Amino acid sequence: MSTKDLIIVGSGIIGLATAFRAHREGRTVHVIDRADRPVGSSIQNFGHACFTGQADEIQPVMEKSREGWLEAAKTVGLWAAESGTIVPAVTDVEMQILKEFADHRGADKVTLLDAGQISEAIGNPALGAVGGAHMVRDLRVNPREAAPKIAAWLAENGVEFTWNTHVTKVSDGTVYSNRGEFHAAEVVVCTNFDLVDLFPEIAERHELEICTLVMSLIERPDHIASDFSMLTGTSLARYDGFASMPSNAALRADLAEREPELVGCIANLMVTGIPEGLLIGDSHAYAKSPEPFIDEEIAALLLEKATAYLGIEKPVVKQRWLGRYSNSTKTNLILEKPDAKTTVAVVASGIGMTYSFGLSDQILRGDF
Ligand SMILES: Cc1cc2nc3c(=O)[nH]c(=O)nc-3n(C[C@H](O)[C@H](O)[C@H](O)COP(=O)(O)OP(=O)(O)OC[C@H]3O[C@@H](n4cnc5c(N)ncnc54)[C@H](O)[C@@H]3O)c2cc1C
Incomplete structure (x- = not known):
């Protein structure tokens, strides 16, 4: 050899x-x-x-990573959607974080949307969001x-x-x-x-440990595009860029009061579309040797909350799994x-x- x-x-x-x-x-x-x-x-x-x-x-x-993904996609022939990420704000404090973040990161990377535009972007006229944002440079691939x-x-x-x-x-x-x-x-x-x-x-x-996450794949209704990608309020509290904004503490307090179940399972409620359907998740639990079981209450909660954003009344679940990744505090x-x-x-x-x-x-x- x-x-x-x-x-x-x-x-x-x-x-x-x-x-x-x-x-x-x-x-x-x-x-x-x-x-x-x-x-x-x-x-x-x-x-x-x-x-x-x-x-x-x-x-x-x-x-550098974005360039690398696009080069790999072109070379290998991967599906890589340049559709960015939609983030609806369902409260004033979520909108405030998005405004702070748009000012901070720049208008070339974050476009603020009004209530009508965000409903249209999500395909749910009954969404009731106060506004939102589009992170234009985010990419998506099919994992x-x-x-x-x-x-x-x-x-x-x-x-x-x-x-x-x-x-x-x-x-x-x-x-x-x-x-x-x-x-x-x-x-x-x-x-x-x-x-x-x-x-x-x-x-x-x-102190490396394993994080386990409850995930589902559901059928994608026609009104949602296959390159759809959505973060929500719990994501704004989680990712370092958003979480460093001045209104982070107010957002966390608001989420704790309004969404205690999501906060309780350390959710990052988000949805992405891939050709096979819509990926819905996720919760977070940390252990060196995790339990292998999917908690049905958590799976149902994530499904209910995510599909409420999307206006899907009867989601058809195709798969569930407990994902694992590395975590260190x-x-x-x-x-x-x-x-x-x-x-x-x-x-x-x-x-x-x-x-x-x-x-x-x-x-x-x-x-x-
Ligand atoms: C549910 C879920 C959602 C996520 N969402 C996102 C997301 O939206 N965006 C994002 O950026 N990240 C996300 N992540 C995180 C991301 O998936 C991981 O950070 C990333 O895939 C880690 O890649 P890796 O190559 O380190 O690990 P892996 O893909 O796990 O690969 C490690 C490989 O090492 C091999 N291996 C291990 N030990 C040995 C050994 N001793 N000898 C030989 N081979 C060995 C394994 O077989 C495995 O193939 C998510 C993760 C999960 C679980």
Whole structure:
């Protein structure tokens, strides 16, 4: 077996974005995964590349990520909707946050909408929102398509993939696995919350844990476009960019009083459309070893609240699942070098789709 420039452990979107960028730079790349295809967090999510709402400090990385996604979409032939994100404001304080954010981020990135425009954008004349906003630069991809298609394209174009292979140790350019050793000039470890298996001291230092999220896929009625994407008030309280606005405390107080059930399950109520239907979620629960069960009350609550925004009276649920991603209360991103030839990259905040192609640039340039 030949020695490559780069071995990537993990074929989720972080590993694949890094493999894609390295391949485009002319490096030889080998991806190793214990599964037989991408089945991790990267296929379980909304496919929502929510660049606009992230923190100010990472906006340059977000721009890089946006460029990277569009390049990958064009090259690989992925569906990537440039339709942005619609955010209805159902109270004055939600509208106030959106106004503050539009002033802060700029009119080229955030367009404020009046009550009529937001009803039209959502396709629900009875919405009753006071107004809203359109985050014009957000992108969306289909999470069920993106990682598998990028992996297939890379494999067809010279990147080596070794599936069904569990990596047990990474050190100084050697990757040890249940199928023997592999060697490369550099190794990037993108194993998500399973970082604890390979680098327990790094995972423990960042108090890495697993966040579980209740999700559903419902049938999409004709009045909602397949490139639809909506965040709501709980999202405004959650994403760092919105949450740093002056009215954040007032928003949180309002949500606690008005939507105690959503606040109780730590919801980020949002909806995205993909060709298969509408993705609806989500709640958040945190544990090192999570319960595997979907709480039906939470699933029903999210469904009821989301479909009320959309004016869907009888949603037809096609699938439910409990998604999993990495979380750390200490950092949004674990990006470090345990030795001179190894980089570890884990997005520890539920924004890995958004971050992926920007992060891959940081990884390959050693810019951290
Ligand atoms: C329900 C849900 C909704 C989300 N919504 C969004 C969203 O809208 N926007 C957004 O930006 N982000 C979102 N996220 C977060 C995003 O999905 C993740 O941050 C991202 O997919 C993480 O990618 P990854 O490559 O690190 O992990 P994964 O996709 O989990 O890939 C890790 C890979 O490593 C492999 N692996 C692990 N250990 C080993 C080992 N020892 N040997 C070999 N292989 C190994 C696994 O098999 C797996 O294939 C959401 C997540 C969930 C669950």
